[in-house]
Amino acid sequence: MSPRGALTLFTVLALLSGCDDMTVQPKAGAWSPEATLVTPPQDTVAWGDAALKPPPLTLALLQRGQQRFRIDCTPCHSELGDGNGMVVQRGFPAPPSYHIDRLRQAPTQHFYDVMTDGYGAMYSFAGRVSPPDRWAIAAYIRALQLSQHPPATAVQTSR
């Protein structure tokens, strides 16, 4: 190709490149239709979703649990855990209060399992709440129960 021809080609290409500003590129984004319909093979467990042993009880765990509880649980269970959240006030069947004997005596694992598998009208939260966060929320539910039903000795010493 002669230098003049190359120059012409370059000029034409340079001008044409302005025609597409590449705002929309033919690549699959996270939410493009072809990317969304991926079904995992049967009997596979999502990465990081395997069951975990309960972590040690720390203040940080409770604070994390409180934060996640207020995001994922309060719409129905309310911040108090009495099962009278805003969505319940708008017609969702009321969940049981945490402050009943059956749930006070239930093992902490029970709350973890309910979050994983759902219970009654409650859907599973496994896709939304990671296993460590499920333990954190379960721990916070325990703290809520204690807050509404403290042992008599604890009340007396605080006076």
Add this chain to the structure above:
Amino acid sequence: MAAIFSPAANLAAKLGLIGAAGLVLGGMSWWWLWPRTDYVRHNSWFVEQPVPFSHQHHVAGLGIDCRFCHTTVETAGDAGMPPTYTCMTCHSQVWTNAAMLAPVRESLANNTPIPWRRVTDLPDYVYFNHKIHIAKGVGCESCHGTMQDMPLSQKARSLTMGFCLNCHRDPAPNLRPPEAIYDTDWQRTPDTPSPAALAQQYHVGGRTLTDCSICHR
């Protein structure tokens, strides 16, 4: 010999010159102004959705946290669109016969996603990561506006390169305390740590945020 131009030609020539100048100036203003209009930038545009989802009802009315649905906003680049399963967490029990929600029920029954249309979209040559903005104290409202006042979602900011750079050049005034990040009504109060203190708390400022490769990778 008769004059070539009649006296009226003076006026015609003047009008012609003024018209030509006006045309050039008007064209240039148009060329400059048109891309900056809200119309072209889709600023404050509503987007028609398969289901007319109201953030106003769900956020302001019911008090549902952003992260109930946008679950990955703290952990991934993408804030996450809720799957139909999340909608049905409540709507399997509430408004179960509403015609408005038929596409949601069909989506769950047929295992096909609801084709939501993007409201806030950046050009494909821009890299944006939600996680780092949340972790460094930028509130949702800074880019998405007061979502809790929107009966239908609309794009609230221009999201031009100038908009991004405006903050990347001087991020401190746009930082919030961690507890205010999801609060679309948050206002700075006398008790709020100063912008400089927040920047220090979040370790913002150690890196040149205006480098090309920050956003174009």
